[in-house]
Amino acid sequence: MGNLLHGLRARGKKKRRAGVGRPAHGEQRIAVIGLGRFGSSLAAELMARKWDVVGLDENERRVQRHRDLLTHTAVADATDDEVLRQLGVHDFSSAVVAIGSDVEASILVTSNLLEAGVPNVWAKAISRQHGMILERLGAHHVVLPEHEMGERVAHLVTGRMLDFIEFDDDYALVKTIAPRVATGVPLGETGVRATYGVTVVGIKRSGQDFTYATAETVVQPGDVIIVTGRTQAVESFAELE
Structure with missing residues (x-):
């Protein structure tokens, strides 16, 4: 010693x-x-x-x-x-x-x-x-780094997600291309939260930085969005075309 x-x-x-x-x-x-x-x-x-x-x-x-x-x-x-x-x-x-x-x-x-x-x-x-x-x-x-990374990569390989993070209490954060149901009108009018149980919290348009999403934000086709909610809900939402 x-x-x-x-x-x-x-x-x-x-x-x-x-x-x-x-x-x-x-x-x-x-x-x-x-x-x-x-x-x-x-x-x-x-x-x-x-x-x-x-x-x-x-x-x-x-x-x-x-x-x-x-x-x-x-x-x-x-x-x-x-x-x-x-x-x-x-x-x-x-x-x-x-x-x-x-x-x-x-x-x-x-x-x-x-x-x-x-x-x-x-x-x-x-x-x-x-x-x-x-x-x-x-x-x-x-x-559990190996398990968590394996689970994360599995989500990315098998779906349309660009990134996936799951928390201990069955809550997840997903980065994905915006599906049609979330585009064209202000988010507050899309009914995404009521219908799919998820909340769009961020948006990134090509050539721009990420910014916070509000009820007045209008998402366009091809935009990248950040979505939060229960794991199963965000997984299902990310699979929408």
């Missing part, structure tokens, strides 16, 4: 003011535990958004690969609560458990973070059963 902390401090000298346990941009600091494909991609995106990111992984090669890309990195066994405590992770406002196939480690790390009172714990799950366990532990957010 002494060598671990010494190495972390030595590597972080140039970034001392943004060190572990001290916020660099208010509360914009986060620990990403597990630097596989998901964790490293997430960490890089957070860095691009000016977050202070500490990356932890047991695999030294992964840590070396990211040492110049993240605010701090450390080779660490995050299943050991004392290791997390000495690295200051317990003081962070947010942490992501991005551990892949080792379900036991994922559960242990998530439990450690929750018991330490980290306010915002995100945890990656590799199956619905894994996700259910993490939810029962009390993880604030559980994501």
Whole structure:
């Protein structure tokens, strides 16, 4: 442990003011535990958004690969609560458990973070059963990246949707080409909401940016629209010609 902390401090000298346990941009600091494909991609995106990111992984090669890309990195066994405590992770406002196939480690790390009172714990799950366990532990957010991406792509491949996002409570947001029933007259007169149970919230005309849709908005054939509503309702609406 002494060598671990010494190495972390030595590597972080140039970034001392943004060190572990001290916020660099208010509360914009986060620990990403597990630097596989998901964790490293997430960490890089957070860095691009000016977050202070500490990356932890047991695999030294992964840590070396990211040492110049993240605010701090450390080779660490995050299943050991004392290791997390000495690295200051317990003081962070947010942490992501991005551990892949080792379900036991994922559960242990998530439990450690929750018991330490980290306010915002995100945890990656590799199956619905894994996700259910993490939810029962009390993880604030559980994501199934492979499942969610597979479901999203399936919607795009099999239908007319240009994009699809589903939320936990059977509510979805869809980007699609406007069907005829939504065009030619103001949206408030189309009866789309009453007939199909969806709401058009945005519109994009060729060569223009997206803009909010109102009851007075007139959608033209070929316009791209953003529609919200219950998942089945928006799926059915997006299939209309």
